[in-house]
Amino acid sequence: MASRFGPGDVRFFDRLARLYDLAMPPARVRPLRDGFAFADRPIERVLDLAGGTGRASHGFRGVGFDPVVVDISAGMLARARDAGHEVVRGDVGRLPVAEDAVDAAVVVDALHHLPDPEAGLREAARVITPGGVLVVQEFHPRTLLGSALVAGERAIGFDSTFWTPEELCAALSDAGFESRIVREGFEYVVVGRVPRK
Incomplete structure (x- = not known):
């Protein structure tokens, strides 16, 4: 079933952009930073x-990082730009970023919205330099809260793809990463490291 809001639910997020940060709690960056510890290189870029409105990027500013926000929704990116973040409008499944251009990437509560999440993982592996990491925070669909979230997103009309932590680790491995679980629970964190050649 295709999303009634278009690929990546972009029309929904364009409409919600002004209210998004009021409705969503701030991103907790500590579990994401814990994923950076698996990098085999310094993390700078x-x-x-x-990244939508830059909800996760805003949290990273307090710990010395200022990620570039990449999103397909013009409305969400306008909010990120207004908050002072560098932004790039683009489809995560076809990133407008050069190969080996960054040291790390994060996807916070958003991978399930991508129309082709596997393509997004492959693109992340392409743009992250060897030794760098992709840190993903997602919702566990087999927890009580997770199953309610899945049902809610289906009722809204989203065509979301949810994985267990083990399934997401397998998808990261298929995309070329060395993967592991960093944090378990409803909001879990996994990390994939790009192997050195």
Whole structure:
């Protein structure tokens, strides 16, 4: 079933952009930073993929990173730009970023919205330099809260793809990463490291 809001639910997020940060709690960056510890290189250049209003990027400013926010929604990116973030409008499945251009990337509560999440993971592997990491925070669909979230997104009309932490680790491995679970629970975190050649 295709989303009634278009690929990546972009029309929904364009309409919600002004209210998004009021409705969503701030992103907790500590579990994401814990994923950076698996990098085999210094982390300086970071992308916030499907980063919307820059909710996660804003949290990273307090710990010394200022990721570039990449998103397909013009409305969400306008909010990120207004908050002072560098932004790039683009489809995560076809990133307008050069190969080996960044040290790390994060995807916070957004991978499930991508129309082709596997393509997004492959693109992340392409743009992250060897030794760098992709840190993904997602919702566990087999927890009580997760199953309610899945049902809610279906009722709204989203065509979201949810994985268990183990399934997402397998998808990261298929995309060329060395993967592991960093944090379990309803909001879990996994990390993939690009192997050195």
